[in-house]
Amino acid sequence: MTPDRLEADYLIETPLDPAKVAEVMAGEQSCGTFTRVHGETDDLRARARAVVERIEELPAADTPSLPNSWLERKKQPGPWRRAKVTISFPTANIGANLPTLAATVAGNLYDLGEVTGLRLESVRVPAAYRAGFDMPRHGVAGTRRLTGVAEGALVGSIIKPNVGLSAEETGELVGQLCAAGLDFIKDDEISADPVHAPLAERIPAVMARVRRHQDRTGKHVMVAFNITDETDAMRRHADLVEREGGSCVMVSLNWCGFSAVQTLRRSTGLALHGHRNGFGAFSRHPMLGIGFDAYQVLWRLAGVDHMHVHGLQGKFAQPDAEVIDGARACLTPLTDGGDDRVMPAFSSGQWAGTVPVTWDAAGTDDLLFMAGGGIMAHPDGPAAGVASIRQAWAAVRAGTSLPDAAQSQPELKRALDFFGAKP
Incomplete structure (x- = not known):
């Protein structure tokens, strides 16, 4: 070339x-x-x-x-x-x-x-x-700085129920998730600015809990507010997140489009969490559309900081090989000598038992590991769910099998027993 x-x-x-x-x-x-x-x-x-x-x-x-x-x-x-x-x-x-x-x-x-x-x-x-296009404002290193996570995978979850909660109920749930020990919390892609929990109310309600948790612990939990909308509205929502002390917003890339995301990137210093919902329409037929490698290049030129890659052994249709290739692509600079890496976000059916295959595939813990049911459905509660995932990551980084690690860590053992890990 x-x-x-x-x-x-x-x-x-x-x-x-x-x-x-x-x-x-x-x-x-x-x-x-x-x-x-x-x-x-x-x-x-x-x-x-x-x-x-x-x-x-x-x-x-x-x-x-x-x-x-x-x-x-x-x-x-x-x-x-x-x-x-x-x-x-x-x-x-x-x-x-x-x-x-x-x-x-x-x-x-x-x-x-x-x-x-x-x-x-x-x-x-x-x-x-x-060089003529936007760079990520934060990427891998910046996301670690904002969350205070110097090493290890960032453990995240998704607000569920994804729709129906009021602004105050959402704030209460986020407070509980912060207390559970998460690094990252995100809205669902279908929960943006609903009548029952408009962003004008939800952002202050959520950030009040995030600030309270930070005052108690010193830990800033990154919340990716779904601000998907027309361009001017997204900019207004991002401004409110910034005023409230937030660090991240989420956009549904395919439905906002390149121009809107570029405009948003240039108008805010917040981390941009890129959600790829709808990508299957472009990619699932093997002889039609666009592969994730090309897709992620185009969106990285728009300046996003995180990119969804789905999850390994997850609930969606993509084969594990495609997820692995996607994560590695996100973590590879687009050109020699530059660092425009973005953080791959693993989600869909993830829990402590999928940590080993994720570690083996990615070869790094520079990633967002997001679990909904894997945290919220843990039989001993969300805090135990978060602990089980952190224990799994510590085990794989030390070269220890999960069953061996679980002998001395009850949260991990309960997760393996409950979710049905296979040795």
């Missing part, structure tokens, strides 16, 4: 020659279309056209992954050839413009008549181009 070009990797499926389809992709997403047009000089093409860098053909499929009226009209038969394709784009075509970057590396490609499957797998940007 050269300093003036970015690269994108794709997986494509087509009954045509993959090399010719790759050229169509390059032309469609730069200076051309399906054929050379008036004004498209050789000089212009040399300066502005995308370039097919690599093609690796894969085993073909017997049937197409997706319907395609264009190919049906042509009565184009299979086999349905698959290939990995790498295309480079001149950064000058795009500038430091995140929505246009997304439109360039994805955009109309999904609608091309030549393909019966297309998936954006990864994006790589040169250092000079990356």
Whole structure:
């Protein structure tokens, strides 16, 4: 990759020659279309056209992954050839413009008549181009500073019930969770500014408990308030969180969009907790959409500090390998020599028993380990649930199995017995 070009990797499926389809992709997403047009000089093409860098053909499929009226009209038969394709784009075509970057590396490609499957797998940007975009304000190191957690995974939970609690009831619950020993508490993605607990009331009610706990213990618990809304409202909500002494806000990335999140990033010094709800619509089909590696690059350019990756052995559809790759991607700088790492947030079905596989996969405890039922449903209460998770993390860092560690730690033993750990 050269300093003036970015690269994108794709997986494509087509009954045509993959090399010719790759050229169509390059032309469609730069200076051309399906054929050379008036004004498209050789000089212009040399300066502005995308370039097919690599093609690796894969085993073909017997049937197409997706319907395609264009190919049906042509009565184009299979086999349905698959290939990995790498295309480079001149950064000058795009500038430091995140929505246009997304439109360039994805955009109309999904609608091309030549393909019966297309998936954006990864994006790589040169250092000079990356410098034109937002950085995380806090990332891994800053999140540790804000919470006072110098080592070990940050243990978090989610406010449940996720909707229905009043502002005061939410505040009371947060006070209990603070007392239980959590580092991090977040709203659910569907609880933003409801009538029964508007943010104007909920933020002061919650932060009163956070400040009270901090006065007693010296510990600042990070609360990620879900401020998902239209842009001006998000900025107002973030300002209130800051005035109340908070340190973090959460946004539903896919529904706010790149521009809104960039505007929010530039208007607040709070940590931005990026929730990816809806990502399955973009990613679950293996021959369509966008893989998490490419997805997290785009959102990191918007300046988020945390990114959800789901959980290992959790309740959602993603395989563990995808979760592992996602966490490692978040913890890898986008360019050599920089530190724009963001903290991966593990959630969904997590408890003390999923700590070993998380440690083995991530190879680090620079992560948010969030458990709802794994804490709140512990038979001895939330404080014991938090303790069981901390004991599990201490065990794996020391190279001790959970059953061995549980012999001297009743909270961990109760968790293993109750939730059904397997040796």
